[in-house]
Amino acid sequence: MDKIICSKCGSEYSIRKIHYPVRDTDTVDCVVCDEVLKSWRKSTTAYTAKLEVRRVNHLKPPK
Ligand SMILES: [Zn+2]
Incomplete structure (x- = not known):
């Protein structure tokens, strides 16, 4: 699991990769x-x- 820190407010998140069966565009x-x-x-x-x-x-x- 990766850690990511918000560049704006500094909050820390753990990022998890998931795989979709279809291509998608999102944030x-x-x-x-x-x-x-x-x-x-x-x-x-x-x-x-x-x-x-x-x-x-x-x-x-x-x-
Ligand atoms: Zn933030």
């Missing part, structure tokens, strides 16, 4: 800040992310 988004964690296009390999560490303090305030 996995950060549940904290909606940043795209993983995206794929017309692929039978998809991903699921499980939130491990929620880090909202790293969010930058809007200017």
Whole structure:
């Protein structure tokens, strides 16, 4: 299992690869800040992310 850290808020996810029988285009988004964690296009390999560490303090305030 791979770890991925959201580039926007710093929350940590464990990423799991799954295989679909059909090609699909989709994304996995950060549940904290909606940043795209993983995206794929017309692929039978998809991903699921499980939130491990929620880090909202790293969010930058809007200017
Ligand atoms: Zn995030």
